Amino acid sequence: MNDHLKIIFAGTPEFAVVALEALLETGKHEICAVYTQPDRPAGRGRRLQASPVKRAALEHGLPVIQPVSLKGAEQQQQLRALQADLMVVVAYGLLLPGAVLHAPRLGCINIHASLLPRWRGAAPIQRAILAGDRETGVSIMQMDEGLDTGPVLHQLSTPIYPDDTAGILHDRLATLGAQALLDVLGLIVDGSCSALPQDEDKATYAAKLEKHEALLQWNAPAAELERRVRAFNPWPVARTSLRGENLRVWQAQTLPGSSGEAPGTILQASRDGIDVATGEGVLRLLRLQSAGGKPLDAGAFLNGHPELRRPGTVLGR
16 A cells, blocks of 8 residues: 555644644654634634644645535535545544545545543543543544544553543543554554454443533532542532532542531631531632632641631531
């Protein structure tokens, strides 16, 4: 097989940019077009903003195509006319109909941020942290018409460390995904790439994140609450309330032992952290943000809320 592939790249967020940049750095393949989501209004002024992938593509002089949908005959014909060998899809965000999946000579492959079949769906990084998984990774999958159901071509794994937030893990998996993509392209070129069907019995679903999930329920175990804080950093950020005002929790730590106090009760507060009783164990809040404020370490936060140094205040009321 020719070692030069003609590739359509489809992606939208920063996670996809890492793979696009890695692909460009090799110089081995031709990116004939970059597909990304249409510009969206963002920020206070609600001005149209290009996706991270679009910005990266334009910096490299690549042609950018931004259909609202790929279901129309015109859009599908435009894609077929590119006569690509392969379409690489990374967090694109649009449904690919069967006609698109089969348009490139070698079909479409996808970088997914989990060890499939575990955590198919929209939020695999956060769901892995929430579940207490000790390992995750990336999968390169041959796409079919199901939701992340296609056969797996290659996987790379990484531990989930105790202090990993979703943001930290996202960045590590983006780099790992780029490496896995380059590995697979090498296997495709030399003809040694094989596809392993997924075990449906082991499949789990990573539902899209909802803002209400970030509310800390203090009757839950401290370890579970800590995972929630890590999983929802940087979005939507774990939260509770202090005297009716919203209080965001950016970083927390599980402490051994129990308090005997009602869940949500502040046990003690110092520059080391604010210790809160939970349904099982104690959660130390290390970085917080009050409504209208900025994220602060516990010591700095207490300077503005000295009343929290008096034990007995209950969060979440």
